[in-house]
Amino acid sequence: EVQLVESGGGLVQPGGSLRLSCAASGFTFSGYGMRWVRQAPGKGLEWVSSISTRGDYTNYADSVKGRFTISRDNAKNTLYLQLNSLKTEDTAIYYCANTALGAQGQGTQVTVSS
Numbered sequence: 001e002v003q004l005v006e007s008g009g010g011l012v013q014p015g016g017s018l019r020l021s022c023a024a025s026g027f028t029f030s031g032y033g034m035r036w037v038r039q040a041p042g043k044g045l046e047w048v049s050s051i052s053t054r055g056d057y058t059n060y061a062d063s064v065k066g067r068f069t070i071s072r073d074n075a076k077n078t079l080y081l082q083l084n085s086l087k088t089e090d091t092a093i094y095y096c097a098n099t100a101l102g103a104q105g106q107g108t109q110v111t112v113s114s
Helices: none
Strands: 003-007 010-012 018-025 034-039 045-051 058-060 068-073 078-083 092-098 108-112
Touching: 003 092, 018 034, 018 092, 018 108, 034 078, 045 068, 045 078, 045 092, 058 068, 078 092
Parallel strands: 010 108
Antiparallel strands: 003 018, 018 078, 034 045, 034 092, 045 058, 068 078, 092 108
């Protein structure tokens, strides 16, 4: 069974940082590109970032470019998203996803507020 379990969310002040993790199981993690998506309150799902199988290619939405960093550790079957210089508009539930397998985790809440 494919499973994606996010963690690391929380409440942070504007300008702060968080590191999200996504533990993957049930598939060969190193064989798939992965992505992070988010859903802000009252809005649709928004793509945030993608990473290739070996982590050598990454892409970011313009809204997070220069502030967020996606990475992966294939030995640990884990995907990461480092969130820096957080803004109130980054408040959302963050999900990791494997689109090839149609899998998405349950999400982790990130709230940016003073």
